[in-house]
Amino acid sequence: MIEIRDVSKTFTLHNQGSAVIRVMEGASLSVAAGECVALTGASGAGKSTLMRMIYGNYLAASGEILIGGVDVVRAQPREIIRLRREALGYVSQFLRVVPRVPTLDVVAEPLLAVGVDRAAAMDRARDLLTRLRIPERLWSLSPTTFSGGEQQRVNIARGFAHAYPALLLDEPTASLDAANRDTVLDLIHEAKARGAAIVGIFHDAEARDAVCDRVVDVTGFSPQAAA
Numbered sequence: 518m519i520e521i522r523d524v525s526k527t528f529t530l531h532n533q534g535s536a537v538i539r540v541m542e543g544a545s546l547s548v549a550a551g552e553c554v555a556l557t558g559a560s561g562a563g564k565s566t567l568m569r570m571i572y573g574n575y576l577a578a579s580g581e582i583l584i585g586g587v588d589v590v591r592a593q594p595r596e597i598i599r600l601r602r603e604a605l606g607y608v609s610q611f612l613r614v615v616p617r618v619p620t621l622d623v624v625a626e627p628l629l630a631v632g633v634d635r636a637a638a639m640d641r642a643r644d645l646l647t648r649l650r651i652p653e654r655l656w657s658l659s660p661t662t663f664s665g666g667e668q669q670r671v672n673i674a675r676g677f678a679h680a681y682p683a684l685l686l687d688e689p690t691a692s693l694d695a696a697n698r699d700t701v702l703d704l705i706h707e708a709k710a711r712g713a714a715i716v717g718i719f720h721d722a723e724a725r726d727a728v729c730d731r732v733v734d735v736t737g738f739s740p741q742a743a744a
């Protein structure tokens with residue numbers, strides 16, 4: 518479901534004499550439906566860079582990144598937007614808060630965007646907010662004023678609302694208390710059980726071991742390793 522073939526990445530530093538730095542070469546990885554793969558490697562090894570290339574925020578210099586048949590490397594912006602709406606979810610620790618939109622709508626929005634009817638979308642949003650222990654009195658408010666941890670949990674609820682076939686997780690359990698961390702691990706297990714292909718970065722080794730089937734060290738994709 519997520520197929521990465523021979524991907525390389527360079528950065529051109531335009532403010533430093535257009536210096537070109539090669540950060541990745543020969544990155545290949547295949548993640549099947551129902552599988553969760555953790556990216557590991559020391560700080561600076563390229564975990565976030567690979568995740569950003571899969572999501573289409575960074576453009577790979579060469580290679581292919583196939584998500585449900587769409588090659589993210591060659592896709593037009595319009596196709597990437599559709600892919601993100603329908604097939605490719607991304608859960609980070611941080612919520613991009615839109616002022617004045619109530620929390621329930623923030624969580625239900627990805628479902629409404631794919632045509633789920635409003636009542637069903639709201640039911641799913643309520644269920645997720647309850648499971649992630651966001652008090653009901655906050656549901657009608659915008660998360661703008663919420664605590665960091667509350668915003669993180671709203672973001673997780675939003676990220677798990679729609680059943681994306683491919684899911685990227687960037688430290689989804691970081692700084693959560695034990696009960697909410699367990700809920701997130703349950704949500705990951707449920708996503709796997711319905712067939713999601715998942716790639717994640719987990720600094721929490723216990724959480725990683727609880728949900729991941731495999732670990733891939735991106736150090737193996739560094740240009741030195743490929744040389």
Ligand SMILES: Nc1ncnc2c1ncn2[C@@H]1O[C@H](COP(=O)(O)OP(=O)(O)OP(=O)(O)O)[C@@H](O)[C@H]1O
Nearest residue numbers: 528529538540558559560561562563564565566567
């Ligand atoms: N926008 C950018 N411009 C230039 N270099 C970048 C950019 N993004 C990442 N890099 C470089 O690419 C390399 C990999 O960085 P990346 O953030 O992917 O590492 P990481 O494994 O996610 O690290 P960490 O665990 O610290 O988050 C680093 O050498 C970094 O300096």
